């Protein structure tokens with residue numbers, strides 16, 4: 355298995371992202387992003403990514419700020435956010451465990467991993483452990499089926515997993 | 529066959545521009561710049577290169593649909609969404625040789641007179657997006673991108689645009705909507721993107737692998753490219769093999785190799801010595817084929833003749849232990865999740881079909897269920913929906929029933945009626961809060 359190198363997410367508590375402001379660095383990046391497209395609206399996805407990287411998830415306050423900056427209706431931005439699966443609208447744990455449950459991975463033993471994960475963490479898909487360390491999600495094909503079974507942890511892929519390798523991985527994610 | 533698209537596999541620092549230049553990279557670009565854009569389009573047309581994103585449409589012909597007299601800016605989009613289950617070849621190209629893709633994008637943009645190009649990459653590919661950003665920065669530095677490229681007077685800007693988790697954004701018009709900052713809802717065609725695409729302007733959308741072929745065609749000529757593979761099915765192809773084989777992975781082979789060769793020679797045969805039961809030849813949307821079709825040639829026309837499609841070249845291999853009712857349930861879970869919801873036959877049909885197959889597998893199937901599935905498939909495919917996702921889940925349904933219908937029937941024969949359920953009392957929802965009654 356590839357060595358464990360995943361950084362924990364820095365998840366900002368809801369009260370602190372009820373209302374957000376872009377600092378100078380972020381404003382600079384926004385101006386760079388806007389230069390790439392002929393319309394402001396086209397910057398919605400890149401701005402949401404920038405915010406989620408900064409604050410760990412996408413709160414209603416963040417959606418409002420993006421809407422205001424791009425002169426769009428907040429409801430439009432919320433519509434975009436909820437259409438895509440990767441913008442987290444609830445604060446996740448430090449590590450997002452995203453298990454691919456599509457066919458090629460399943461043919462190579464995903465369900466064993468899922469049972470093992472659920473039992474060890476005591477949570478089901480869509481839930482976060484009480485200590486706020488792990489959130490477990492089932493996702494569709496991650497586009498790396500030749501190395502099945504696969505789990506994406508935050509930004510990183512961990513491939514060809516077995517329950518033993520999984521245990522080792524979980525132990526190292528602190 | 530000598531490796532072409534994966535020639536840099538195994539080189540140290542294969543991604544860096546210096547390695548790419550050492551292997552002759554960006555030579556095709558220089559050659560392209562002394563050609564007329566129309567001559568490049570003609571060369572690509574003559575090579576017979578067919579789109580590697582799924583539909584197999586000839587790339588040069590598509591480029592020819594861009595109205596050259598239009599006063600509007602033109603755009604090239606590289607489709608790196610790679611979300612079709614069983615497909616992982618574009619990721620391999622990005623990992624091994626990102627500059628090959630970038631060179632292809634520059635040549636294609638020049639050929640259609642575009643001054644802006646985007647790479648739309650799926651949100652999960654964070655590392656791959658970084659690899660591309662880095663390669664693009666290198667290319668800008670060497671003046672292969674930006675203003676007045678190599679003092680030719682031609683300008684091109686190239687940006688990476690990340691998706692955020694939605695299979696449907698691989699469909700070209702949904703992808704265009706997504707770049708425009710909207711939900712990825714496919715558009716009705718016509719107009720085709722070549723005429724009205726992103727930001728209302730003429731746009732060509734091509735797959736990563738398609739564009740990666742372009743520098744080789746320009747460098748070595750259409751006739752050389754067309755000599756690989758079979759007539760109308762020319763060139764090298766990346767086959768991504770997953771499932772029950774000994775050595776899954778990405779293999780570069782000429783179009784027309786047989787599936788038996790891919791499985792037995794290149795992938796080291798079936799895992800644990802089990803027998804082959806079925807294979808999906810071109811990503812999950814391609815109809816499944818039974819083991820006796822394993823001698824079919826892996827090219828667009830031969831696979832179509834065998835009743836399926838080459839699609840993206842994602843070969844999913846299933847051995848004798850696989851329960852086909854289970855496999856169809858898994859695939860339908862994917863489509864029910866990914867339907868964008870615009871068209872009733874697709875939105876409702878994918879959910880309904882999943883319900884029916886799930887009921888069959890849980891031992892509560894009904895005699896009329898198979899006909900119900902066939903009816904759903906009839907009404908959600910063949911032009912009844914805005915985009916081909918309808919066909920993408922109906923192909924699996926009809927092919928699983930055609931080839932493995934007896935497994936569904938066996939479940940239904942042994943079924944017991946589902947236990948009667950009391951109707952649930954639904955809680956009243958208001959905003960984010962839920963109030964019990």
Ligand SMILES: Cc1cc2nc3c(=O)[nH]c(=O)nc-3n(C[C@H](O)[C@H](O)[C@H](O)COP(=O)(O)O)c2cc1C
Nearest residue numbers: 579580581607609610611698699700734735738916
């Ligand atoms: C539901 C659906 C999903 C698709 N997903 C992808 C994809 O992930 N990558 C891709 O290149 N093409 C995908 N396509 C095909 C594109 O719409 C388009 O035909 C392709 O990018 C054109 O490139 P090509 O001509 O180079 O093959 C998809 C099509 C449909 C209907």
Ligand code: SF4
Nearest residue numbers: 868870871874913915
């Ligand atoms: S066929 Fe399905 S995915 Fe395609 S536009 Fe209609 S509802 Fe959306």
Ligand code: FES
Nearest residue numbers: 454459495496499
């Ligand atoms: S099926 Fe799991 S990565 Fe494709």
